[in-house]
Amino acid sequence: MTAKRGPLAGIRVLDCTGVIVGPTATLLLAEQGAEVIKVEPPEGDLMRRLGGKAPANAPGMSPKFMHFNRNKRSIVLDLKAPEGQEVIRRLAATSDVFVSNMRPRALASLGLTWAALSALNPRLVHCTIAGFASGGPYDGAPAYDTIIQGLSGVAACLETVIGEPRFAPFVLTDHIVGIIAAQAICAALVARAGTGEGQAVEVPMFENAAAFVLSEHLGQRTHDPEGSFGDPRIMTPDARPMKTRDGYICVSANTDAQARGFFAAIGRPELMQDPRFCSVAARLANVAAYFALRAEVMLERGTAEWVALLRRHDVPAMPYNTLASLLEDPQLRGSGVLTQEEGEEHMLGLRHANRFSGSGLPESRLAPRQGEHAEAILTELGYAPAERARLLGKEKVA
Structure with a gap:
């Protein structure tokens, strides 16, 4: 029997993202069987330190980093150095997908634009997750989840319900846009199957979040310039447990x-x-x-x-579940989504929630230590032992 490895088995994703929005997208791809190579700067993904207290025996493995980076491999590259540029270009030439949430100016300065990488690999799907769509007045401005929640109307919806503007207690727009980015990447891969050619995909946070809010709450303004906003079943303090x-x-x-x-x-x-x-x-x-x-x-x-x-x-x-009772929910336990990780004392893990009857899913793996797979990745890229030693001996490439 053919091993069941997921519907995206055989797809290599070059993941140059950090924090939440990009790792959300690449997590979904990894959980569906894609090989995701996470490229981290020498200081590591910020979420290794920002996402909660890491165990003493596993520095850089914060809880939030662990949950957003399952099933990925890690290599550390200084993309501003010649050694890092050498490796990233070779990775791009052998990958199916490139994903980044860097701003356009940073991508251009590092030579990682669609024009530059498609010249190396015309089949590459090049996905940029941006704060704002190109061509508008906010093009290139920095964006984080709280910025997008406030700008897109998410905080305004909460003001309607609770009486003051508030951010949702999740990095909500990062999650939403990360999921949309994964879907857009899969659509581009389907198109490539027919044409043989890759393409550039731009996924803007603000426009997607605003559309998410307005499709729910544009309400009577859809038909009437003076109409009311919102679904009254939801936009009320009484819509609660x-x-x-x-x-x-x-x-x-x-x-x-x-x-x-x-x-x-x-x-x-x-x-x-x-x-x-x-x-x-x-x-x-x-x-x-x-x-x-x-x-x-x-x-x-x-x-x-x-x-x-x-x-x-x-x-x-x-x-109604509290966060504490959610951990004891029999459905989460019974479906295998919430697990006690084998060999990891006191560590609760999250595993695949979705199922594929034909291709199955890959075995769930813990998030990688920083640079954990560098030697294996360099070997797969064809670097000889002496070249690997040269690269791994540099602090810029680990």
Whole structure:
């Protein structure tokens, strides 16, 4: 039987990204079977130090770095030095994908633009994750997740709900744009399968985040210049887990069938005839009253009792998890997404959530130590022992 290695097995990704947005994209590619070579500067990816306290026996292996860099290999290159340039060009010539979240000026100064690398390898898919789309007034400006959350409307959505602008407690736009970048790279690889040619792919953070927000909350402005913004079911302080007798519960009863089941479960089937609640449109127009009713009735029973009762009426409902209880969730444990890593005392790991019936998935590997695979990568690139010794003896290439 052919080993199941993932749908992207055989694809080599040259990963010149750091922090979160780029590593999110390359993590997805790695988890689907691509060989990802993570190129780090001599000081390492900033997230090795910024992403939490690393164990004493594993410096540079912060928790966040570990979770965003699984299944990758690491080599350290000083791309400003001739030795680093020599290796990166050879890597580009043998790779299928190049990914970077450097600003355009930095890419140009290092000779890593699409024009430069496609001359070495016309089949290369060259992906640049930028703060802003090229050609606009923000082109080339620095961008981080908080900048993009504030500029794109994410923080404004939270202001509507909680009364003041706030950033989501995730590097949310980094995650979103990283996922989009992985999808765009796969689309370019599909195109290459037909044409035999690579192409440049630009994935801007701001424009993608703004589209994400507006597709959800452009609301009536879509049709009316004076219309209101937002989905009222979401843009309300009442859209939250509801208190029960002994905790909290998450309930979604949006369709007419779900509303009918909900009213039956709470012993008030006649509410389906109430003009405020009798249809999707009526419940949307009276969302405050609908949410208030739900919040009041949930206090009458405990969470587990409500979950069982609502499920019997085919109403989507699940307990609320804290971060601590999430670690004990039987679904996460049962599906194998949250694991105790073998040979790593007290280390919780995250593994593939998605499944592919035909190609399977590669075995999950821990994130690499800085420069861990340098000698193996140089060997694969055809460097002779003396050349490897010369390069590895330099502090610029480890």
